[in-house]
Amino acid sequence: MKVIDLSMSLYTDMDVFLGDPQVKIELVHSYEKDTWELRNLNMGSHTGTHVDAYSHMHKGKASLDEISIERFFGHAQVVELSEALPSEIGLFFIEEVGAEHLEKIMDSNPGFVGGNITEDLERMLLDREIITYTGLINLELIPRGKTFMFYGLPLKIKSGDGSPVRAIAIIED
Incomplete structure (x- = not known):
């Protein structure tokens, strides 16, 4: 088993x-x-x-404390849009992915989406109740197309629109 830390360190005056x-x-x-x-x-x-x-970009949608904890972890893959996307798992992109790819992403019924996604795509995914992760690092250390377990648990912030997470990938040998 290999554990890869996908989280940035937090420090005073970091880029935001x-x-x-x-x-x-x-x-x-x-x-x-x-x-x-x-x-x-x-x-x-x-x-x-x-x-x-979902409430980050859509008034009246569920906040962190209203979303089931099970939505913040699951099987995932680092993928490329030029290939077929796996179904019903989390998808992470290294290359920038925009709103023009929404239909292809939604056809795979992802549990969550993250990596290098544009703000427009993020807004559309959240509207469809697909959780999004941003600011991930080390995705390039995960073999493309290999399924792994992802954990990105937020703080349980009442009415929370988002939360820093300690995101990890667990890759079985």
């Missing part, structure tokens, strides 16, 4: 989408002063590697 809150992580308690460490985290809900709830 234009208009999103800047990331600030500050040490509040230290071992030297308090005998423990504790940090204050300030960031947007779509910082770094993150998942998008």
Whole structure:
């Protein structure tokens, strides 16, 4: 079994989408002063590697705390649009994929979609209640077309539109 971390590290002043809150992580308690460490985290809900709830782009759609936890993990593949897409598993794209490919993606009935997807495609997928993941790294380490287990669990934020995740791929030998 091989585990691949697909998550960015979070740190103060990291790059964020234009208009999103800047990331600030500050040490509040230290071992030297308090005998423990504790940090204050300030960031947007779509910082770094993150998942998008349907409500992110569609008023009245389900938020993170309303979506079943089972929707945030499952079998997946890193795929290319030039090939046939597998059915009923998560799809991750390394090359940029836009709204013009929605029909092909929807024909495969994916559990979730992520990687290098455009904002227009993300909006369309969320409207169809397909969870999206962005900010994933290391997808190129996963063999194309090999099915793996993906986990990208969000914090259970009440009325949450998105959440940073610790995303991993587990590849069986």
